[in-house]
Amino acid sequence: MNVCLRCGAEPPLASQICHDCVRQTIELASLPVNLRMVACKSCSSLKVPGTWTEFKDLDSAVSSFAESSVDWNIDTKKQVIQLSLNQLDPHRFRTEVNCTGVFQEVALSSLLKSEINVKFQVCQSCSRLAGGYYESILQIRTKRKEILDLAVDLVYNEIDSGPSELFTPEAGTVKGGFDFQLSSTEKGRSLAKELMIKFGGQVTETSKLIGRKDGRDLLRHTFGVRLPEVKTGDHLFLDEEVWCVTRIDRRKANLKRLIPSLAQKTVEIDFLRNVPLLDNLSEVQPVSHRGREYLLLDPFTLQTVEAISPEDWKGDKISALRYGNDTYFIWD
Ligand SMILES: [Zn+2]
Ligand SMILES: [Zn+2]
Known part of the structure; x- marks a missing residue:
């Protein structure tokens, strides 16, 4: 019969020694x-x-x-x-x-x-931050404050949730937009791309020689992001018609015509510069109707107006947009 090689005790054994001897001889960990x-x-x-x-x-x-x-x-x-x-x-x-x-x-x-x-x-990271170190500049430009604010928020979120090597020693409003100094060229490039994918527009990249290190040129890159003045979901007044922006892809915008009756087209976003934007949609309560003849409450003037629903209209939602002194009703 096997017994402990160390003390002669009977089983149970582990590697031919008894459990007591294991506890006495095997060192679990040290520090x-x-x-x-x-x-x-x-x-x-x-x-x-x-x-x-x-x-x-x-x-x-x-x-x-x-x-x-x-x-x-x-x-x-x-x-x-x-x-x-x-x-x-x-x-x-x-x-x-x-x-x-x-x-x-x-x-x-x-x-x-x-x-x-x-x-x-x-x-x-901290010494670079303290020294105002930066590798690239991200310039965001758009004439529309609302879009600029969304873009700036997006960049700050990325910086805050990124690793500590990513920081912005200086950032702020400049004429026509907002500039970020960034600690990373790679991140500057990817942020510029992300903004373009989200909002449309175009990115330009330039670089400037700022010195030499270890026999290599040191370049500082500038990523210029020009964002459009419109975003997905905007309503526009164009050629006496009301359009909704359904999609923006780089320099193209897909539009859906709401009034008169539905139609679609794609335009260059540059074409939409200075196009009048309409306020957000307001819901409309029908006061009464007989067949296609409706009496609607205009949410902007609070007056009742008569309207005829589109011939094949089966929906139950009516909304309104305001441009100038006119209210436009949308039959969804
Ligand atoms: Zn033993
Ligand atoms: Zn640190």
């Missing part, structure tokens, strides 16, 4: 009692070989560093860490790390303690 790490004093990023890793605060950075410093016995499975942190002063943390795991069938645990010294530096 140096003193650890050193480097964090960014501005954004709490943790310096790791070759780069910086972002964390939401210093505690998270220290916890992650302590966790990654635990040296596990590679023959153990189901490794679980519970970690508590205690800040002693701005530079020092004490941590207790409770490790559990399984060797063969034997559950093991060990409580490790360490003191972590934090050295502060400034990460690359």
